[in-house]
Amino acid sequence: MGLLVGEDLHLPVTMVSFRGMALRKTAEVLKRRGDQLKVGPGSVTFGRNILGQDGTAYELQPRFFVNDPWELMAEAIARAVPPGKVRDVAQSCRLQAEDYFRAATSGREQAVRPVLLYYAFLNLSKAFGVAKGNVSFAGKAFHGVSCDSKPKTIPASVIKFPTGRGTQVFPEMLELLKGNRALLSADLRLGHLLPQILPGHRLWCYATGRAERFLTVERFEVLHAPANKEVWLNLYLNRADLERLNLSPNKIVSQADISGFECAGFTPGAIGFQQRVPDIYTTEPGEALALIVERNRNRIWETVKTASPYRKPYIYCCPPSERVSRLPQMLSIYLLMFFLGWVTRYSPGDFNDLLDSRYGPFFDTFVSESPMQFLYLMASDLLGREVSKPAII
Secondary structure (H helix, E strand, O other): OOEOOOOOOOOOOOEEEEOOEEEEOOOOEOOOOOEEOEEOOEEOOOOOOOEEEEOOEEEEOOOEEOOOOHHHHHHHHHHHOOOOHHHHHHHHHHHHHHHHHHHHHHOOOOOOHHHHHHHHHHHHHHHHHHHOOOHHHHOOEEOOOEEOOOOOOOOOOEEEOOOOOOEEHHHHHHHHOOOOHHHHHOOEEHHHHHHHOOOOHHHHHHHHOOOOOEEEEEEEEEEEEHHHOEEEEEEEEEHHHHHHOOOOHHHHHHHOOOOOEEEEEEOOOEEEEEEOOOEEOOOOOHHHHHHHHHHHOOOOEEEEOOOOOOEEEEEEOOOHHHHHHOOOHHHHHHHHHHHHHHHHHHOHHHHHHHHHOOOHHHHHHHHHHHHHHHHHHHHHHHHOOOEEOOOOO
16 A cells, blocks of 8 residues: 655554544555656656647657747747638737737736736637637637626626627637536626636635635645556645635535545645546556546646746635636636726726725736736647746846
């Protein structure tokens, strides 16, 4: 039987209570023994864009470091789309997105920035869609989202998903990013969207008096049992966070949409969750790793950092009543920027009221911090490998 890293088998075993569970202060025995997975010469950890495929062979993708990812995205579009009108349209959308983005991030007027940033996100999403094979993004496209002409109170305001002919950008992006299409069947309450915004999340907690919903993943393990051709994922959460927020392991499994995992043990500072059923491969373990990455890519949220390890991962816990409202990380940023842009266009006085409300620090942080996060997350998904901003020395 395998053991969590860092434990001493010779320590005396004592018991502590954690939300009604009896846990050993020495190592809990994991249910499955495994070796750290390697693909080629490199050891594997979890990453949404860690793995590349060339024919039937898999390889780990090295991280790219760029101060400005726009030209990198232009090159990716050129590789993905054959020469012709469709590629020209995709590159035009990218160029428009870049100009909107630069105007927004260099401008001083806060009320103007959400409109410019939303149109940057919209055009970049169209270019992304074309690069991923959906050529309808190169034709006439519609937003696929709308709001009431005048916003209600913050939690009660809604984002609507009107149906119509033609390409609806948001629903198509939801499909491309493997989000839950049941979201489109009803209006999305702003009160269900705001807690999904990672930058400034504690400011949302401050404004609402609600507990934190993001939990830091301290580390991942991708383990391999060659004899059985099995690969599985372990993830470790900070034990102090769980105790502080009064979250049981079972509640985390339910609320974080990780029903395929179970609490498997702990170290003094962390609680481990192990994939219940390993993935099986036929020829090489990269096959199983690809399944693990695809299944969990929308369950793991990331902040892009300028220092090693360049990504900080989280899981998002939400009440069962809000489960249908869970979005892929990029689309939570996209929708909130759409909402703020809508307000500044059609009800500008209300935008100032938003900034003056108890949510003001949250919205201010969102408009300041989220654009670069969106840009690097989008670049990573477009290239199919992690793109990060280099540390400034």
